[in-house]
Amino acid sequence: LAVTGFTLKDVTNNKLRMRFYMNKEFTTNMYSFDATGSLLNTDFGFTTHELSTNIYKMTATVPNSKVTFTLNNGTLFKVIPLTTYDNRFADAYDVSLNCQNVLNSGRTGYTYTSNNTVITGVNTDGVIDIMNYAIQTWTDPILGIQPLSQSTFACSIDADGSLNSVFDISVNVVLNSQNYSIVFTDENSDSWSNYLHLDSSYVLKDWSYNNSGSKSYDASYSQYDGNITITDNMITLYDGSNNFFYIDPVSAGVTDSTNANRITVTIDASANGTKYTIDNIVEKMQQQFDANASLFGSSIKLDSAGYITTRINHSKIYKTSDYRIVFYDPYSFVRCFVGASSVKNTSWDTTVGWILGFRELTEYPLGPEYITIDNDADKDATDLEKKTYGTTMSPYTYDESTNIANIIGDTTVSVNLYNYFMIVLDDYAQNHLNDGLVTMSASDKSMASASFANKGTFTYDPVSGDKIFVGTTSASGNKTTAKQIYAENQKLISRQPVKQEYSSGPFVQDVFAIIPLNVASLANGSVYVETSSSLNKQERLYFGPVNISRMNIKLVNDRGDTVDLNGSDWSCTLQCDQLFQQKSL
Numbered sequence: 001l002a003v004t005g006f007t008l009k010d011v012t013n014n015k016l017r018m019r020f021y022m023n024k025e026f027t028t029n030m031y032s033f034d035a036t037g038s039l040l041n042t043d044f045g046f047t048t049h050e051l052s053t054n055i056y057k058m059t060a061t062v063p064n065s066k067v068t069f070t071l072n073n074g075t076l077f078k079v080i081p082l083t084t085y086d087n088r089f090a091d092a093y094d095v096s097l098n099c100q101n102v103l104n105s106g107r108t109g110y111t112y113t114s115n116n117t118v119i120t121g122v123n124t125d126g127v128i129d130i131m132n133y134a135i136q137t138w139t140d141p142i143l144g145i146q147p148l149s150q151s152t153f154a155c156s157i158d159a160d161g162s163l164n165s166v167f168d169i170s171v172n173v174v175l176n177s178q179n180y181s182i183v184f185t186d187e188n189s190d191s192w193s194n195y196l197h198l199d200s201s202y203v204l205k206d207w208s209y210n211n212s213g214s215k216s217y218d219a220s221y222s223q224y225d226g227n228i229t230i231t232d233n234m235i236t237l238y239d240g241s242n243n244f245f246y247i248d249p250v251s252a253g254v255t256d257s258t259n260a261n262r263i264t265v266t267i268d269a270s271a272n273g274t275k276y277t278i279d280n281i282v283e284k285m286q287q288q289f290d291a292n293a294s295l296f297g298s299s300i301k302l303d304s305a306g307y308i309t310t311r312i313n314h315s316k317i318y319k320t321s322d323y324r325i326v327f328y329d330p331y332s333f334v335r336c337f338v339g340a341s342s343v344k345n346t347s348w349d350t351t352v353g354w355i356l357g358f359r360e361l362t363e364y365p366l367g368p369e370y371i372t373i374d375n376d377a378d379k380d381a382t383d384l385e386k387k388t389y390g391t392t393m394s395p396y397t398y399d400e401s402t403n404i405a406n407i408i409g410d411t412t413v414s415v416n417l418y419n420y421f422m423i424v425l426d427d428y429a430q431n432h433l434n435d436g437l438v439t440m441s442a443s444d445k446s447m448a449s450a451s452f453a454n455k456g457t458f459t460y461d462p463v464s465g466d467k468i469f470v471g472t473t474s475a476s477g478n479k480t481t482a483k484q485i486y487a488e489n490q491k492l493i494s495r496q497p498v499k500q501e502y503s504s505g506p507f508v509q510d511v512f513a514i515i516p517l518n519v520a521s522l523a524n525g526s527v528y529v530e531t532s533s534s535l536n537k538q539e540r541l542y543f544g545p546v547n548i549s550r551m552n553i554k555l556v557n558d559r560g561d562t563v564d565l566n567g568s569d570w571s572c573t574l575q576c577d578q579l580f581q582q583k584s585l
Helices: 099-104 123-136 191-196 278-291 352-356 480-496
Strands: 007-010 014-022 024-027 031-034 057-062 069-072 073-083 092-099 109-113 120-121 152-157 162-169 171-177 180-185 199-205 221-231 235-237 244-247 263-266 274-276 297-304 308-312 325-326 362-366 371-373 386-390 396-399 405-406 420-426 433-436 457-460 467-469 511-516 540-542 554-555
Touching: 057 297, 073 123, 092 123, 099 120, 099 123, 099 396, 120 123, 123 152, 235 278, 263 278, 274 278, 278 297, 371 396, 467 480
Parallel strands: none
Antiparallel strands: 007 014, 014 221, 024 171, 031 073, 057 162, 069 120, 073 092, 109 120, 152 162, 180 199, 235 274, 244 263, 297 308, 325 362, 371 386, 396 405, 420 511, 420 554, 433 540, 457 467
């Protein structure tokens, strides 16, 4: 006997499905044969046999038997269940002869009397025919089956007048779900009804079958599909709230501020909530693991004790398209510099990317989607010069089979990081000029607003979010003109902070000389010496006699930063004209 038990109809509607597959077989050895007082006993000589001894073929002999027989309505024999098997409480099979049924079967060649309750003058061939019909077509009144359909009866009269009979009995009873009913009981409460919405009992034969409703007895099952969604003992998941979890990299691994390496495992749910059993959730999570190539080999299991075991196997392969080349950004290049009182960021035009000729963009994300093909210039799509990076003119290719990206800079390589140095000489005297030396100063962002532009006349642009001046009317009724409004808005724009990407250029005082760096032919590691005549032309003239008792000298580059020689020395020679000879004391 097999019962499949309870299952959910599917993982989304959470309705109960019960399917029962039953197959219980009772065979000949589970019965006994009893012919006491029956026709087979009085006329044919059969007695009682216990069929458990595997005596299924019974024989009987009646000496000096008559040649013809009279067959009456009544019991032929009984088949009784033994007390040692599961069918011990079943009713005995009372196999009887009904002459009317014999006549109805089309056997009209016999003599029927007494209102078709007696058949007279039957020879042995007729006995065999009538007996086999009665035995094989006998129907169990409860199960509606013919358990003796494989049994056979035969008889013959010997030359000495003896009647020899042979009864080969075969009992075959198969019970399936049609033969059962199911009853749901709970001594303490109506839990079956309250939680699973079941009636107290069902007759299984009223349910559906595997072969479109036909009632087969050897391979059928009964199935019940509930119409009410089961909501008890379930977890409600809401989309975007509790239907997902993250697999994040550790801080010492491949963590990213944009969570590019984060893996999100999501279980389908609606905004109004979807109910799941824990088994459904485990199944859904395993489906997510299987669908994600980066989680190949991961698993989640629920054991019999209710504990969940999760095995995470992260196998992501990083390709060129997962990276970008960053030559400059506002935060990655912040360092301490010589001569600076605090940390400061470098500028784009001092980075390696600028030196190598990549000057249109500060960073280059890599991938085939950044290829731009100029079809108007050349129909040959394989021409390297016609494949460029995005909106730039830099030639760019990406081979998806090898994940190799090639990008060419938009200008030539410049190995000279600095074009010139400057000697700053502070002699603590103010009555002089620096001949021909001009440096840049930062733009002034402290221009005050006009008197008519008070705080109450400013508002914010709803599109850009910038602060703007919209004009005002004075106490005398005069309105600000369009030019005044424009001028005030330009002052506001000048105060806005601008992200520093290019160096602002040198803004230093007391510049004494500019030293050009002609190092094109200088070998690496060599000492650079500059003695050109142009250096002698750089001088400082004073307005009158001065006494110089101290001075401060430093070397700065063409961007105004103190040159960091990494511990190396530098020196310079100064020529001084002394106009007045000092008298000795």
